[in-house]
Amino acid sequence: MFRNVFILVLVLGVMAGIAQAALVLVENFDSMATGNIDGRTCTGVLGGTWDTQSANTGNVVVEDNSGSRVVRFMSTSSGGGRGVGFNSITDLIEDSETGMAFFRFMIRTDAQVPRTYMGLISDTSDDPINSTNTDTPTNIPVGFGLVDDSSGGFNLVKTDGTTVLKAGLVRAQWYNVWIEANNAADTFDLYLSTATGPAGAPALPTSGDLVAGTIPFGVATSDPLTGMIFASPTGTVQSSRCYIDEIYMTPEPATLVLLGLGGLSLLRARKKR
Numbered sequence: 001m002f003r004n005v006f007i008l009v010l011v012l013g014v015m016a017g018i019a020q021a022a023l024v025l026v027e028n029f030d031s032m033a034t035g036n037i038d039g040r041t042c043t044g045v046l047g048g049t050w051d052t053q054s055a056n057t058g059n060v061v062v063e064d065n066s067g068s069r070v071v072r073f074m075s076t077s078s079g080g081g082r083g084v085g086f087n088s089i090t091d092l093i094e095d096s097e098t099g100m101a102f103f104r105f106m107i108r109t110d111a112q113v114p115r116t117y118m119g120l121i122s123d124t125s126d127d128p129i130n131s132t133n134t135d136t137p138t139n140i141p142v143g144f145g146l147v148d149d150s151s152g153g154f155n156l157v158k159t160d161g162t163t164v165l166k167a168g169l170v171r172a173q174w175y176n177v178w179i180e181a182n183n184a185a186d187t188f189d190l191y192l193s194t195a196t197g198p199a200g201a202p203a204l205p206t207s208g209d210l211v212a213g214t215i216p217f218g219v220a221t222s223d224p225l226t227g228m229i230f231a232s233p234t235g236t237v238q239s240s241r242c243y244i245d246e247i248y249m250t251p252e253p254a255t256l257v258l259l260g261l262g263g264l265s266l267l268r269a270r271k272k273r
Contacts, residue, residue, distance in 0.1 A: 023102055023202055023248040026089060029069040034062050037071060037084060046089040046249060048227055051129040053083040060084045065243050066106070066174065068199040075115070075232040075239040083134035083231030087123055089249060092224035098182045101228060102202045102248040104195050107146060107154060108241040109171040114154035115239040118230045119143015120181055122223040134231040137161065141219045142181045142188045143229070146242070156192065156211065159218040166192060166211050171240070174198055178205045183225055186217040198245035 025044035032043055038055040042048035052060045059082040060073040073084050093099030107114050117137035121128055133139050137159040145157045149167065156166040169175070178191035190212050191205035228247065232239040 022250050023100065023204070024091065024250045025201075026086070026247040026249050028199070028246050029062055029071060032062050032069065034064065034069070036060075037062050042086055042089070044247075046091050048086040048089040050084065050086045051127060053081060053129050053131055053134040053231070057082055066198050068197065068245055070198055070243045070245040071230075072241055072243050073230060073232060074112070074241045075235060077238050079235045079237050079239075081131065081134040081232060081234035083129045083229060084244075085121065085129045085227060085229035085231070087121060087125075087128045087227030089227055091250065092226055093120070093181055093183050093249075094224045095222050096184050098180065098184070099225065100250055101179045101181070102246070103177055103228070104174050104198050104245050105146075105177065105230075106174045106198065106243045107171050108243070110240055112238045112240040113148040113235075114146045114171075114242075115148070115235050116230070116232050116242045117143060117145040117159060118244075119159070119218075119228065120179060120225045121227050121229050122221045122225055124223070124226055128227065129229055129231070133229060135233045137231070137233060138218050140229060141186075141217045141221050142179060142225065143218065144190060158215070165190065165215075176202065176205075176209075178202075178209070181225060183221070186220045187214045188217065189213040190215060198243065200246065202246065202248055 024046055026046050027042045027044050037050045038052040040050045062071050075082050119140040120142040122141055140159050143159050145161055146154050147157055149155045153170050155164045157164050174195040174197055176193045176195045180189040191209040192211050193209045230244055
């Protein structure tokens with residue numbers, strides 16, 4: 001009994017410490033003026049610079065939605081690709097490290113179709129969100145897509161656009177996303193849960209939030225993961241509006257997360273004896 005209590009206290013202590021310290025704010029847009037985001041410095045504590053595909057586009061803007069300030073993006077009315085993202089954060093996920101990224105997204109209910117890709121990038125240039133990267137989701141090393149399911153909702157897919165990882169997501173619903181990237185093994189775990197809205201600091205994922213594990217990188221890389229991309233590639237029609245808020249990143253939380261989840265599993269196993 002005492003050992004069980006000790007394990008539980010240890011696990012809870014580790015998890016609480018991770019939740020407070022591991023996920024570090026990159027951007028929540030609260031102190032950013034509405035309008036064009038291109039060239040602005042991220043307002044969190046990890047630095048970084050925002051970039052867009054087509055610098056003065058009205059298809060990528062900071063605006064207020066659901067009671068919070070967010071970034072909104074979509075393709076042009078004729079289907080031309082548009083994207084937004086950042087790079088050059090100060091605390092990279094190095095090639096030898098496992099790190100985590102968190103953000104929230106929502107796709108609006110409208111007459112357009114979901115056609116959105118997002119994830120971690122390793123581009124260190126001053127123009128990471130260019131037409132090539134926006135229109136080529138398979139260039140995203142660590143990411144996924146959101147595509148129309150022909151039933152009013154959308155599916156979460158690999159960056160190949162066809163392999164469904166989770167079906168039946170709904171519009172006008174905010175979702176939490178955690179990407180746990182093992183940059184040494186070039187694989188990642190993807191977690192997803194519903195959120196009550198865009199704002200608020202994140203918690204860590206639970207084992208029940210896991211969508212898929214050990215997903216191979218779309219593009220293997222020996223470079224650090226330096227930022228993120230959110231893009232609507234070129235298509236025949238305009239894509240649905242997508243909103244992003246509360247972006248956090250950190251290197252090396254995953255080891256501690258796994259320790260915490262492993263400790264909970266051990267405790268459950270002991271209780272079954």
